[in-house]
Amino acid sequence: MLEALLGTKNRELTLQYLLVFKEGYAREIAKYFDVSLPxxxxxxxxxxxxxxxxxxxxxxxxxxxxxxxxxxLPELTTLLDKARLYYKPELKEKLDMQRKRPRRVGKPL
Incomplete structure (x- = not known):
């Protein structure tokens, strides 16, 4: 969505990850979006x-x-939040989920 403004899709995904999860490291982000680590x-x-x-x-x-x-930062987070509204449903769900690992089987909500 913001690729034209930011330059690359991976730049946008990295920013979205940091916004949603508050912090992260390179390998974790690359694995989460299935993109190259470098x-x-x-x-x-x-x-x-x-x-x-x-x-x-x-x-x-x-x-x-x-x-x-x-x-x-406030303007950037607003822009990223608005861009997320227009993502494909799969990507939107992945970012809205805000869980890095699955819930334990049988664990109550």
Whole structure:
């Protein structure tokens, strides 16, 4: 949806992931959307270099999240939320689900 504005589909998916899940690491994001790992790593590196994202180390894993001081963060999150309304139902459901793993069998809701 925002590919023309952001440049690549993976850039948009990475931003959507960070918005929905609040944080994530490259391999997790690549696996979630079934896209190449180097592409997601490049997007995250680009976001961090330009101040949109910050990172922290958790063991040997670099966790990325939005920079709360980024000047256009409220506008960006509004734009991403609006774009999500026009996604294909499969992608919309995947992002609305907000679960990284399935619920245990028999676990009450």
């Amino acid at each position: 592409s997601i790593q490049n997007q995250l590196k680009h976001f961090e270099e330009n101040g949109l994202a910050l990172s922290k180390m958790s063991g040997r894993t670099k966790i990325y999240f939005f920079n709360p001081r980024y000047a256009f």
